[in-house]
Each structure stands twice: as C-alpha cells, then as structure tokens.
Amino acid sequence: MFLSFINYFRGFAILLIVIGHLFGTVKVFNYDNPYMNTIFTKSIFSLVSGGTSLFVFISGFLFHHVFYSRGFNFKKFLINKLKNVLCPYLILMTPVVVYQLLYVPRYQKLHTTTLEFFKYLFLSLYSGTMLLSTWYIPFAFLLFLSSPIFIKFIEMKKYHKTLMFVMLLLGSIVHRPAHDFTVNVFQALIYFSPVYCLGIYISMEKNSFFEKFENKSYIFGLITLGILAFQIYTGKFINSHKSILIYKGIDVVIFQKFFMCLYLVLFFNKYEKYFNKVCKKIFETLAEYSFPIFFLHNYIIQFLYPAIGFEKESGYIGLILLTILTLFLSIVFAYIVKKIFKKNSRYLIGG
Numbered sequence: 001m002f003l004s005f006i007n008y009f010r011g012f013a014i015l016l017i018v019i020g021h022l023f024g025t026v027k028v029f030n031y032d033n034p035y036m037n038t039i040f041t042k043s044i045f046s047l048v049s050g051g052t053s054l055f056v057f058i059s060g061f062l063f064h065h066v067f068y069s070r071g072f073n074f075k076k077f078l079i080n081k082l083k084n085v086l087c088p089y090l091i092l093m094t095p096v097v098v099y100q101l102l103y104v105p106r107y108q109k110l111h112t113t114t115l116e117f118f119k120y121l122f123l124s125l126y127s128g129t130m131l132l133s134t135w136y137i138p139f140a141f142l143l144f145l146s147s148p149i150f151i152k153f154i155e156m157k158k159y160h161k162t163l164m165f166v167m168l169l170l171g172s173i174v175h176r177p178a179h180d181f182t183v184n185v186f187q188a189l190i191y192f193s194p195v196y197c198l199g200i201y202i203s204m205e206k207n208s209f210f211e212k213f214e215n216k217s218y219i220f221g222l223i224t225l226g227i228l229a230f231q232i233y234t235g236k237f238i239n240s241h242k243s244i245l246i247y248k249g250i251d252v253v254i255f256q257k258f259f260m261c262l263y264l265v266l267f268f269n270k271y272e273k274y275f276n277k278v279c280k281k282i283f284e285t286l287a288e289y290s291f292p293i294f295f296l297h298n299y300i301i302q303f304l305y306p307a308i309g310f311e312k313e314s315g316y317i318g319l320i321l322l323t324i325l326t327l328f329l330s331i332v333f334a335y336i337v338k339k340i341f342k343k344n345s346r347y348l349i350g351g
Contacts, residue, residue, distance in 0.1 A: 003065070005268040008275050010058050011286030012264070016051035018297050019323050021132045023049075025305055026322055027313035034238055046228055046237040046256070052136055053257035054264070056192045059143070060150075060199025061265075068154055074147060081144045088350040089128070089137040092295050096131065097124040120181070127183040131298035135179065139188040143196065146189065153197055160201050167194035168258060175240045175251045187244040191251075195258060202265060210269055217266035220259045227256040285331065291350035292334035297326050304329075 023029040029045050030037050037045070067077055100107045101120055107130075111117040128134035153163070171191040177184040202209055213219070231237040236252045268275070275283060286293070305311055310322070338345045 001065075004276065005265070005272040006058060006061060006065075007287045008272070008283040009054070009264060009268045010290050011283035012268070013051055013054035013058060014286055014290040014293050015323070015327070016048050016054065017133060018293065018326055019319065020049045020051055021297065021301055022319055022322050022326065025301055025311050026315065026318040027311075028316060028319050035235060039232060042232050042237050043228060046231055046253075047260075050239050050253050050257055052133075053192065053195045053254070054261060055136075056143075056195045057199040057261040057265070059140070060196035061203045062199075063147070063150065063196075064154060064200045064203035068151065072147070072151060077147060078144060081141065084346050084350060085137060085144075086141055087347045088291075088295065089134065090125065091348055093125055093128065093131065093134060096299070097121060100124075100130055123181040126185075127181050129179055129181065129183060132302060133294060133298055135183055135188075136294075138183070139185045139192070142185045142189050143192075150197070150200060154200060154204065160197075160204075164194050164197050164201065167197065168254065170194075171254050172251045173247070174244050175242045175248065177241060178243055179241050184244055190244075191254065194254070195261060198258060198261060202262075210266070213266055214270060217263055217270065220263035220266065223259045224256055224263055227252060227259065231256065286327070289331045289334050292337075293327060293330040295350055296330040296333055300326050300329050 023045060024031060029041060034042075098121065101111065101117060101124070102108070107120075110120045124130050126138055128136070128138050153160070156163075167190075171194050174187055174190050176191050177187040228237075231252050234252070239253055240248065240251045242248050305322075312318075314322075334345075334349055337349050341348060
C-alpha cells in the first residue's frame, strides 16, 4: 500500500541532503573554524547535516512495509538493487573517478604506475568519496546484503526496543567512518543500523505508534532540540568521522537523528492531508526524483558551480536560491534522461 506521508518524508530528506551540501558553496558555515559560527548557524547546520540518517530510516521502513510484507525473496531483492542502485552508481562514478585520478594533481600523486592507478580506481569506487554523497552507495549495498539479519530482527518475538537501544549505544561509540579511500562500510553498517531498525520497527508497529503518539509528537521534537542544545554547549554539533579502532568519546549526532526521525514520521503522518492540499506536487516531485537528485546534485555542486564562479559568500538567501536551482537542474536533467532512455534510465541515474 502506497503511503503518502512516507513519500513526503523522502522528498524532505533529499531536500535536507542538498541543503547540507551547499553550506560550503554559499559560505554560510565556517568550516575552518566551526566554533566561531553563531548559535543559530550551528543549530541549523547540525539539524540539516547528517540527512543520511533520514534516508536510512525511510529505507528501513520500506524494507518492512514493501519487501517483507509482500513476501521477501532475497535473490530477487538483491538483483533489483544491483540493477537500480549499483549499476547507476558505477556508470555515474567511473568517468569522474578516472578523470580525477588522471588529471587532478592531488589525486595524480596517489599513483605512478598502471597497477597503482587501478588500485586507487577500485578504492575510489569502493569508498565513493570523490563525490559528496556517493559514499552512501557501497554502505547501502552492504545493508542490502545484510537483509537476512534484519529479517531476524523483524521476526523476533520481543526485545526490539532493547536491541535498538544497545545498537544505538554501539553506534555512538564507533562513530561514522573516516571519509577517505578506506571508508569502513562495516563501521557505517554498525553506526546506521539502529536508525534502519527504527524504520523497520515503526513500520511494524505503525498503527499503535501513530495512535499513541499522534498528538504527542512534540515529545520527540523537544528531545531532538534538547540534544541539539547539548551539542551546541559541548561543541559536538558536527558529524564525527573516525577510524573504528580509535576511541573519541560519544557521538551525539546519532541520538539527535534517531529522535528527529521519530518526530518527522509523526509530523508527516499527522499533516499528510495538509501536504495533499498545499504542496503535494512539490514533495511528490522531490520524492519521485530523489535518487537521481542524490546522484546528480554532486556534479552540479562540485563541478558546475565552481566552473561558473558560484562559490561565494551569499548567506542564507543564497542558500535558499541555490538549493532551488540545484534541485531544478537535477530534476530537469533527470527528466530529459528519462524521456530519452525511458525505463532504462534507472540503470543510468537510478530513477
């Protein structure tokens, strides 16, 4: 059964991801000295960045609502993901990775022989770090391969909440993996699994959950803001990346995103009728093109804008306008590809 509120949630998630990647382009956030930013900017940055968790939550929800509920077939599920996720990833990533390894000075230094070139080509595709958001795909594919584990989670008779709590604590200790050629996808799996399981659990218990908390979403909103206040106070308002072997304290971001997901799923469910009347087309379009936007906005932000001199200090007005432009360009390009290649477009741009 199609759920409009999840569709709107997905549209909102891709919106946050694009905004988060534009902070540096419009110079709203001072990355060189993050603690010198205003409290308002720190707060906005912390709430917006890390939007990956929202996508992970939605993926977990749909894993149960769609794939498990209609009878899970691991082989068919994996083939579907190979075609619609891994294939466009390899097609869109390979040209830019090869170009950067051959012509960008800082990457040219990584290899001096043909063997080393192919070594770093493999590492680049494995890590996905040459573009802003594509590190997510290798991790997501490991998530898909781990589906039998999450089936066990679904079919547990009890202890779902206890297990999620333990996983959340573990994720907060390991942090997100270092953002380099050695991205540890297994570490990412540990870190994001509690949010994925939360999505699964809310889908499993959606009727009782929405009935119980329909008018109490503010609880999760206040918890999210409380964690945000703690982050600002302690200076832990930025995503933490590290090696799994190094201990660097507790990552607070994962807790904020965990409760933010609970608030947002309640919000979009409660105001679904409002979205249907006021901004249905906007959020449906964002949701429909979310995966192509996920891929294409990287090229626009990393290559198009620098080439035409768009990287400049333009404040929050610039952030809003550039977000609209980035989404528009991504959707237009994806629309053209869809018109030309029709159903085969999903193998090229993921949608």
